[in-house]
Amino acid sequence: MATEQQKQKQKEYEKYVKEITPTHSLPRNMAKAFLTGGLICVIGQFILNFAKSRGLDQEMAGSWCSMILILLSVILTGLNLYPKIGKFGGAGALVPITGFANSVAASAIEYKAEGQVFGIGCKIFTIAGPVILYGIMSSWILGLIYYILKAIGVFV
Secondary structure (H helix, E strand, O other): OHHHHHHHHHHHHHHHHHHHOOOOOHHHHHHHHHHHHHHHHHHHHHHHHHHHHOOOOHHHHHHHHHHHHHHHHHHHHHOOOHHHHHHHHHHHHHOHHHHHHHHHHHHHHHHHHHOHHHHHHHHOOOOHHHHHHHHHHHHHHHHHHHHHHHHOOOOO
């Protein structure tokens, strides 16, 4: 009798878990990421083209584009809009420059109550720090692999 009740409770629990577990559609998530990332890149390309049309060379226009994208990301994070964009677009919102600026600004906002030094100063790279570390480490390893393959003649 006790095992029947346990089995019934187990079935009810499994049904409950199935009801509350969100379902995800991979094609839909990929499309939303593509659209979100694409829109961010289109905005960046618009800024780049506008800067070039004002007489800036490619390098200076690229610098202005980066600074404006970072500024927009930080403003949207401060207004609590970037997290909503990230929730909708997933990986598409993590386009490197805007996603990185969002992670730094979000940490600064979260820890500002702890003060300038022990709050913001110590914890601003809580999220972005591992990205920097593993980004540099993986680039170094891939560069070394490329160097070795080029030295043995795989690449010309």
